[in-house]
Amino acid sequence: MTTPVPPVSEPDPSALTCPGDQVGPCATCQRKIQKYGRGGGPLCEWCFRSALEQWGPKVRHTSTRP
Template sequence: MTTPPPLSEPDPSALICPGDRVGLCAGCQRKTHRYGSGGSPLCQWCMQPVKAGWGRNVRFVSTRP
């Protein structure tokens, strides 16, 4: 993935979700889609190295209903 933009710029997911579902990334504090369906505590740049360590057989599945 490309170099992330400055922290003042939100994750693209924050731009397409309702404002009440926007929160801060647990890693870098960038605004991201954190709450509700499809939300994640990490922005796409912080999530990428985490996913790389999971291996091929593990998928990210939300634990929220």
């Protein structure tokens, strides 16, 4: 059984454990997440889960930053 998705006004758990300068919006739902720095990504936990369901287990974030 999956947990229900909290409202977008609540941040992703990753945003609660990172420095404030690494917090940014999820690319899909605009929820606050750890978007920058080591361990950051463009999607919150729930949007990433949705992407996995749509695209399969090979979906992953690849950094395009030099």
